[in-house]
Amino acid sequence: MGENIKFYSEMERYEIINVNDGDRFNCLGNNDIIVDENGNLKNLLLNNNKSKLSFWGKSEFIEVPWDCVKKIGSKTIIIDADEKNLKRIH
DSSP, X not given: OOTTOOOHHHHTTOEEEXXXXXXXEEEGGGSEEEEOXXXXXXXXXXXXXXXXXXXXXXXXXXXXXGGGEEEEOXXXXXXXXXXXXXXXXX
């Protein structure tokens, strides 16, 4: 297989970082990916719960278009998304 192929089993430990505002969204395994009916990656669904007591609090999710993914490195997934690109889901 080619050098540019990444397996989800490896990527699930990659931390997601937004270079636009410096926010960190834990690792991919604690978030989700939305795939369309043709198998194309459409969005990242990121858990935006900053509270350590998330069991009692409400979770907020952020839907980020896959176009905002700028780089998948050796341990990180770099996104560049500002507020106009994000859809907040409560």
